[in-house]
Amino acid sequence: MNILKNIKLASDTNRPLCQDTGQVIIFLELGQNLLIHGILLKDAINNAVKRAYIDNYYRKSVVENSLFNRTNTNTNTPVLIYTDIIEGDSININLLIKGAGSENYSTLKMFKPSASKEEIFEFIKQSVITAGEKSCPPLVLGLGIGSTMDGASVLSKKAFFNSMTQDEQVFSNSLKDYLNASGQEILDVKLCSAATHIACHPVALTINCHSTRHAGCVIKNSKIIYNEINKDYKAIEDKDCHCRRVDTDNIEAIRSLQAGEKILLSGVIYTARDAAHKKISEFYKNNSNFPFSLKDKI
Known part of the structure; x- marks a missing residue:
């Protein structure tokens, strides 16, 4: 319910x-x-x-080179572009925004051709368990089966836009039921399968958090037709109307919070992880302070 509220608020307020x-x-x-x-x-x-990204003040999250130059490009580019040639004279664009918290736990395994469905299910279950809360569940999973090692990984991203065949739908539903029955939190499973070498059976898993952000359009005859986005939030009710309202500037109220308590929180929260943590630690080590005070801040 809280996640659905967050999605609706994000949509309504851009x-x-x-x-x-x-x-x-x-x-x-x-x-x-x-x-x-x-x-x-x-x-x-x-x-x-x-x-x-610049006009909307979105965070820029792309570095120049993963190995040799981890300097932020400050533009969130370059974009990863995968191109297919189709019939006709249109341009079809499908866009996926991929966060790193879940991407870091995406994985791939080269199965033997004789691998059973149960073996694949178990591999995916263990991958989801390993990801745990760090992947921000509930999750949407993209599964690419077939092609080559690199091709399966691309299929697992393409799966989020794929109109599944009946066989793919049955497989996905069965996997979703299996994972949820084992205690995982899976919103949906998407599958894209393809041909492969007789000696191969690659299985790639893209783990996506609940914020599975995507959009698409078709450009034809100088006209842009946007893909319809489902904004049916299933009659979200304000069930949190009796929650305590807390402002982040009220440090005593923050300190009084109990584990599991639901609140309506307003104000500023500082967030950082991974590379940012490293830079913060290095800055403090070299300067013995921060550029601005973090005393009594969240």
């Missing part, structure tokens, strides 16, 4: 669902009859993402 505003992944389908003039299409996409 605010991010999470401070991790993600890395942008785009699946691009280009009609083979198209002729595109002007700047490179990938440059147009990167410019659009840069503008969106």
